[in-house]
Amino acid sequence: MTEPALSTAGLVKICGLTDEAGVEAATGAGADLVGLVFVPKSRRYVPPAQAAALAARARGEASVVGLFQDPALSEIEEVLEAVPLDLLQLHGRESEEDVLRIQTGFGLPVIRAFGVASEGDLYESAGSNAALALYDAKPPTGAGAAGGHGATFDWSVLRAAPGSPRWLLAGGLTPQNAADAVLACRGLPGFAGLDVSSGVESAPGVKDPSRIARFVAATRAAMAAAPQES
Numbered sequence: 001m002t003e004p005a006l007s008t009a010g011l012v013k014i015c016g017l018t019d020e021a022g023v024e025a026a027t028g029a030g031a032d033l034v035g036l037v038f039v040p041k042s043r044r045y046v047p048p049a050q051a052a053a054l055a056a057r058a059r060g061e062a063s064v065v066g067l068f069q070d071p072a073l074s075e076i077e078e079v080l081e082a083v084p085l086d087l088l089q090l091h092g093r094e095s096e097e098d099v100l101r102i103q104t105g106f107g108l109p110v111i112r113a114f115g116v117a118s119e120g121d122l123y124e125s126a127g128s129n130a131a132l133a134l135y136d137a138k139p140p141t142g143a144g145a146a147g148g149h150g151a152t153f154d155w156s157v158l159r160a161a162p163g164s165p166r167w168l169l170a171g172g173l174t175p176q177n178a179a180d181a182v183l184a185c186r187g188l189p190g191f192a193g194l195d196v197s198s199g200v201e202s203a204p205g206v207k208d209p210s211r212i213a214r215f216v217a218a219t220r221a222a223m224a225a226a227p228q229e230s
């Protein structure tokens with residue numbers, strides 16, 4: 001396993017990778033975290049055997065995050081038997097009890113996703129036991145797929161972020177808006193980095209190596225120009 005450097009001020013996570021070209025683009029560009037989706041109804045779902053090969057590609061270069069949605073413990077166990085994950089992302093309706101049970105039970109740090117539309121949605125994350133919170137847009141009305149909708153939310157509400165746990169911004173990020181996202185979040189308590197999935201795809205579920213490289217470069221440049229102090 002690759003020890004996740006979660007205290008790093010500027011994390012970049014590329015999520016929903018499904019092939020080796022995408023993993024190589026992410027690690028080659030210097031992403032800190034790569035995400036594999038274990039939600040069967042997602043177009044980015046990777047079966048454990050395929051995920052094991054992708055995780056092996058990332059090994060030593062980036063930490064590997066397994067994304068689940070309201071999983072049974074047995075689902076996580078089954079994946080972990082085949083894929084050595086470094087972190088678990090819970091991206092459904094999980095409770096704090098679930099976070100504690102899963103984080104303690106599997107001995108892996110958890111990233112807990114919170115759907116955000118207004119300041120009030122951030123309060124639920126205050127004092128979460130998760131290693132990191134992830135602030136994503138709420139699913140658009142009528143959205144059919146599991147997640148990774150490419151929807152943004154009003155980043156100005158993040159001024160109310162509690163700061164603990166530290167957090168990643170997600171939802172509708174792209175190579176074009178990554179710098180603005182960093183500018184909107186820099187200096188806010190707990191800001192830890194950016195997470196992207198659909199914004200680095202050429203078609204739904206198909207990662208584009210050149211967009212991945214541009215996203216990481218744009219994010220890194222903005223972070224270097226505006227370092228996070230807290």
Ligand SMILES: O=C(O)c1ccccc1N[C@@H]1O[C@H](COP(=O)(O)O)[C@@H](O)[C@H]1O
Nearest residue numbers: 015042146147148150171172196197198
């Ligand atoms: O990507 C998926 O298929 C997915 C499925 C179930 C839950 C979450 C999912 N994606 C995550 O959603 C955020 C935002 O994605 P986007 O950049 O707006 O496309 C991100 O963490 C994805 O990994």
